Amino acid sequence: MIAQEPNETRARLLRTAFQLFHEQGFHATGVATILREADVNPGSMYHFFASKDELLLGVLEFALEYLGPAVMEPAEARTQDPIGRVTELLEQYREGMESAGCRMGCPMGNLALEVSDGNAQARALIHRNFENWAARVEGWLNTAGDRLPRDLDRGRLARFVLTVMEGGLMQSRAAGHLGPFDDSVAVLLEHFEMLETQARSQKRKVRTK
Numbered sequence: 001m002i003a004q005e006p007n008e009t010r011a012r013l014l015r016t017a018f019q020l021f022h023e024q025g026f027h028a029t030g031v032a033t034i035l036r037e038a039d040v041n042p043g044s045m046y047h048f049f050a051s052k053d054e055l056l057l058g059v060l061e062f063a064l065e066y067l068g069p070a071v072m073e074p075a076e077a078r079t080q081d082p083i084g085r086v087t088e089l090l091e092q093y094r095e096g097m098e099s100a101g102c103r104m105g106c107p108m109g110n111l112a113l114e115v116s117d118g119n120a121q122a123r124a125l126i127h128r129n130f131e132n133w134a135a136r137v138e139g140w141l142n143t144a145g146d147r148l149p150r151d152l153d154r155g156r157l158a159r160f161v162l163t164v165m166e167g168g169l170m171q172s173r174a175a176g177h178l179g180p181f182d183d184s185v186a187v188l189l190e191h192f193e194m195l196e197t198q199a200r201s202q203k204r205k206v207r208t209k
Contacts, residue, residue: 010048012038014062017055022107026056026114053119056111060125063108064132072136082143083192086161089137090185093165094178102176105169108133134158149199157195164188 016038020029031052035045049055075089093106104110108129116123138158141148148154164184171180 009040009044010058013040013045013048013055014058018059018062018066018107021056021059021111022104026111031055053122056115056119057121057125060111060122060129063129064125067129067132068136071133082140083147083196085140086137086192087189090161090165090188093169094181094185097169097172097178097181102172102178105173106166109166109170130162134162137161146203147199148195149202152195161188 013034017029017034020034020037024033031042031045034040034055035042045055049058071092072089075085075092078088079085097105108126111122112126112130116126134155135158138155141152141154141157164187168181168184171184172178174180
């Protein structure tokens, strides 16, 4: 085993555990598997994390920092259009599901279903991850300005986007194909089209006054 700096060892443990929890689930992933895949000895792990449950909390904190560079920034890089970024974000999740054969789904969604009821600290961190996701989308919607209706609650719309994504992924995972996700996203995009039509109508009324 190659000697590693403490910070590198901790980061390797978190990245590996995050991936394994996503692929296999938290309860199905043993500590021995994490150690083997991370190439870390037990003493090093328990220096940083007293238990697997404590490692889970570390993974969820890691996910808070991982969200921007791994998920949101790639969607932002695909287009400068703020509403288009919502479409691109959903397309990223679709591509991930397609490449995985409709397995695994969303890491946070999976952990929310698996561990939230019995672990209050984990539940709070998962909630923060969802809140940060929705807040980033809300920021895009705010940037859209008058392309959306003036009285639209953009925070609620951002949460609805999150609901469509999570629900679509879960149903596609169960179905084994992307149909449920595609159907859900199609309805969401139709809703956006109606909102943009409503906003244009509002602007025309203002100009004619």
